[in-house]
Amino acid sequence: MFTSSRPTVRRRAVAVAGTAVALALALAACGSSDDSSSMPGMDHGARPSVSSSRSASPSMGDMPGMDHTSDGNGLSDTRDGYRLTSKDTTLPSGKQAVYRFTVTGAGDKPVTGFALDQTARMHFYAIRSDLTGFQHLHPTMAPDGTWTADLTALAPGSWRTFASFTPDSGTGKGKGFVLSRTVTVPGNATKTPLPAAATTAEVDGYTVTVKGAPMAGMAHPLSVTVSKDGRPVTDLQPYLDTYAHLTAFHEGTQEFAHLHPTTEVTGDRGGPDLAFHAELPTAGNWRLFLQFRTGGKLHTAALTLHVG
Incomplete structure (x- = not known):
C-alpha cells in the first residue's frame, strides 16, 4: 500500500505513482445518489447498462x-x-x-x-x-x-x-x-471486456471530452470539458470539495490511483473545463470513474484510457 506526505489521501495515492498517462476515453456510465457513487453492475458496453458480469474463479x-x-x-x-x-x-x-x-x-x-x-x-x-x-x-x-x-x-x-x-x-x-x-x-459470473478507447464519453445526457496526450513516465496535466446538448456546462456543484472526483483502476491488476483535481472551487457555477494532475504507475488499460454533480444529482462516467 502506499503512503505520502501530501495533504490529501488522493493526492498521496497519486504521488506514489511515478508515471503519467496517455489518455483516451470510452464510456459506460450511470447516475447515483448524491451521497455516494454506486453503479451496481455497470456494463462495459458502448452505452450505460445495469447488467454486469465477470469471470468466475479469482486467482x-x-x-x-x-x-x-x-x-x-x-x-x-x-x-x-x-x-x-x-x-x-x-x-x-x-x-x-x-x-x-x-x-x-x-x-x-x-x-x-x-x-x-x-x-x-x-x-x-x-x-x-x-x-x-x-x-x-x-x-x-x-x-x-x-x-x-x-x-x-x-x-x-x-x-x-x-x-x-x-x-x-x-x-x-x-x-x-x-x-x-x-x-x-457467489453465482454465475461472466467477464465483460473493456470498451475501446475514445476521446469523448456520454453520461445522463452530458458529454465529457478529454484534451491532452500525457505519456507514461512524464507527469502531465489533463483537461476535461463537460457539455450538454452541445453547450458548455457551467453549473457544476462542488462534490467532495472539488468539481469532479476521478479514480482509476488498472485492467490487469486492479491497482488504485486518484487523479488529483487542480481546478479551484468557487461556488455552484463550475465548468465547463476541469483540470487534473495525471499520474498512473503502470502501462496498459485503466478504467477511470469521473464523478461530478449538477442539480443535486451525482453523475458517474466510466472511462477507458490506455497508458503507453
Whole structure:
C-alpha cells in the first residue's frame, strides 16, 4: 500500500505513482445518489447498462485474505503497521449487502481516529475484477472502530474493496493510506471486456471530452470539458470539495490511483473545463470513474484510457 506526505489521501495515492498517462476515453456510465457513487453492475458496453458480469474463479492473488503484497499500488491489506481486516469473505448476489471492516494499528488494536479528507474520514470503494460495478461510499464507524459500508446489489464474481484514509494520531498521523482486500460474490459470473478507447464519453445526457496526450513516465496535466446538448456546462456543484472526483483502476491488476483535481472551487457555477494532475504507475488499460454533480444529482462516467 502506499503512503505520502501530501495533504490529501488522493493526492498521496497519486504521488506514489511515478508515471503519467496517455489518455483516451470510452464510456459506460450511470447516475447515483448524491451521497455516494454506486453503479451496481455497470456494463462495459458502448452505452450505460445495469447488467454486469465477470469471470468466475479469482486467482490466488484475488482470494480473500491473501492480499499481503506491499508494492505501493493499493493492492495490499497492510502498510507501515496498519492493516485492513474483515470477517466478510463473501457477500450475497443481487441484493443490498453490508460490508464491515476495521483498520488496525499498533498492537493490532482498532484505529478510531481518522482525519477528514475531502469531507470524509473514510472513502470506501468496491470494484469488480472486470472493472464493472464501481461503488464509492462513505461508510460509518462504530465506537469500537468497526466501519459499515452499505453496498447496493452486487453481481457475481470477485470484487476488491479499498479503504482510503488518513490517521490523525499514531505513527501514521498525517499520512494517506489505501488498503484493500477481496471478497467473492457467489453465482454465475461472466467477464465483460473493456470498451475501446475514445476521446469523448456520454453520461445522463452530458458529454465529457478529454484534451491532452500525457505519456507514461512524464507527469502531465489533463483537461476535461463537460457539455450538454452541445453547450458548455457551467453549473457544476462542488462534490467532495472539488468539481469532479476521478479514480482509476488498472485492467490487469486492479491497482488504485486518484487523479488529483487542480481546478479551484468557487461556488455552484463550475465548468465547463476541469483540470487534473495525471499520474498512473503502470502501462496498459485503466478504467477511470469521473464523478461530478449538477442539480443535486451525482453523475458517474466510466472511462477507458490506455497508458503507453
